[in-house]
Each structure stands twice: as C-alpha cells, then as structure tokens.
Amino acid sequence: MFVSARSDYALRAMLAVAAAGGGGNGDRVGELVKAASLAEVQDIPLSFLQGILLDLRRAGLLHSHRGADGGYALTRPPDEITVGDVLRAVGGSLTTVRGLPAERAGYHGVAAGLTDVWLAVHGAIATVVDSTTLADLLTHAPSAVSTDAPLA
Amino acid sequence: MFVSARSDYALRAMLAVAAAGGGGNGDRVGELVKAASLAEVQDIPLSFLQGILLDLRRAGLLHSHRGADGGYALTRPPDEITVGDVLRAVGGSLTTVRGLPAERAGYHGVAAGLTDVWLAVHGAIATVVDSTTLADLLTHAPSAVSTDAPLA
C-alpha cells in the first residue's frame, strides 16, 4: 500500500480536529479549529493543508466556517468516521492496478487469476481501514486488528 | 494498494515463464523462454520487459542464459514462488508512508496511533500475497483468501 503525503496529512488533520474540537457529539459540531493551528500542531505546510481540508469538506467529513472565529469541525462524531473514509476522500480508490481500479485490470491468458489476487488484497485493506475509527486512534487502542503478520 | 505497471508486468511475465517453461521441477530449471516470446504473449513492451526480467534475475527468481537458444527459466518450482516474492523483487517494500517504510513514519501527538494502522494494513496485504503462489494462479484456484470484503 502506498500512503501519499496527502493521505497522511489528511488523517493527521482529522485526528487533530477531533482532539482539539472535541468532535461533533450528538448532532452538534464541535469547536471550530483553524487551519493554521492544525498546520502547526501536526507540522504540515499550511497552504498545502488548505487544499486537503477543502477535499475533506467536499467529501462531507468536515464542516467549515469562514471569517474571524472561523475554522473546521467534524460533521460526525469521531467514532463514526473511519480511516477508510478519510483515505477515500483524498485519495480515490484504495487499490489501483496500472492506474485502473482493481476489478477492471483486463488480464488474458495465464494471467487471468491475478484479478482475484488484487480483489483479495483490496478486501484485506478495506477490512482494516474501515474497521478503525478516529475515536479508536485517539484512545490509543487501534488494535482491533492483528499486527503480527509477516512483514516485508 | 498501488500496483505499478512494472509490478503487474513482472507477475504476468513470471506466470508466462512458469506456464511455457513448465517450471523448475525438482532442482532442474525448466525450458528456457525468450524475452521476445513473453513480451508477445502478454502484450508487454519488449525493451521495458527486459529491464524487469533483469530485476527478477537479480532477485534470484529467474535463471537466464545468453546466446542463441538463450532465455529465462524459474529457479524454483511455481508452487515455491509467491506473488509477494515477485512484488518485492521489482517494487521494494509493500507498504510505504510518504515514501518511507510504514514502521518509521515518525508520528507525534494525536497521530501516534496511525503507525499501528499501517502495520496492520501491511500485515493484511502480506498475508494475501505471501500465501498465493504462481502455481495457485495457474490452476485458476487462487481463492485461498476471501474476496467478499467491502470494496471502495
């Protein structure tokens, strides 16, 4: 899996919003957090971060408010936002083969079986990222999934 | 997971070698297969493929022979070569975060928990690709792993 700086920053920003703003508990949005403060606390270039926050807002994960006392807040409580939600908001599909979604890689001949491998990988990734919420990460107990599989 | 054209071509080439050459059964290498024939049967640009075959040889997955009647053969039987072996031979680490291996992404503050997520994802990917061999793919029975997980 290739995690781009953009995806990484997006997750860190979302976590920082959740932590600083208290999160949107119930149907209220939490405290508004400014982009500048997110950039500082997580060491992300401000102008780059602004573009990322825009993506997150357009994906419906963040609520924003302009002007003095403006800022960002979560649209849902942290335990209803998964890592997968954030990744897909900024990065598109989780799995790509030669730039295309896994399911239409278009193999022929002896390579036909590869499609199933990519789908299995995709499923494995999705299981992890879709079962981990921002709340899980904030409470430092993200290990609902095992981490003791063989490494490369 | 991002599967580059290079990784994809490498897998298809290995499968074609295994299928055409019969594979290195026991300690013998199989029939030698020419790069040009691999390029044709799997529709891969020849000169690009040559660089990939070189990587595979240097990784110890292929045996090569020059001159007339030269070509490539597997160094091990197809059921002892996994998809993960091939991917790592041409693509380096399976999981990277901002260009670095997952285990040293270097988070601080509220983002600390992310490392565990990446390690879990890495483990999940590794489980799939390391348990699928070339032989599995050739017999069209690669489904030792489930493919019914949610998609993106």
Add this chain to the structure above:
DNA sequence: CACTCTTCCTACCAACTAAGTAGGAATACT
C-alpha cells in the same frame, strides 16, 4: 461603511517517478 480575519479557489512551479526507447557490450552457440 471600513476593516480584519479566515476560508475558498485557481493557477503555477519544481522535483521526482513511471513508462518506455535506443544502442551497444558481453556471452553463447554454430
């Protein structure tokens, strides 16, 4: 209204990587 603050949005730049090409040197067989 004037002013300030902050998000919003577009365009742009530099560096890197991926994908593919070209051409020749080394090696092996006939």
Add this chain to the structure above:
DNA sequence: AGTATTCCTACTTAGTTGGTAGGAAGAGTG
C-alpha cells in the same frame, strides 16, 4: 567469423506529487 540473445546504461517523455502564491468571497467587529 557470424548470429542470436541476454545484459546494461543512458536517455526521453509524460504525469504525479508536494508545495507555493495571490487573491476573491464570506463573516464578524467597531
């Protein structure tokens, strides 16, 4: 000697990533 094939390096081209700049639009305050 000649031919076929791998081997290896350098190059080109195009796209992406990471990051910057500069303002326009909105929201509050005196």
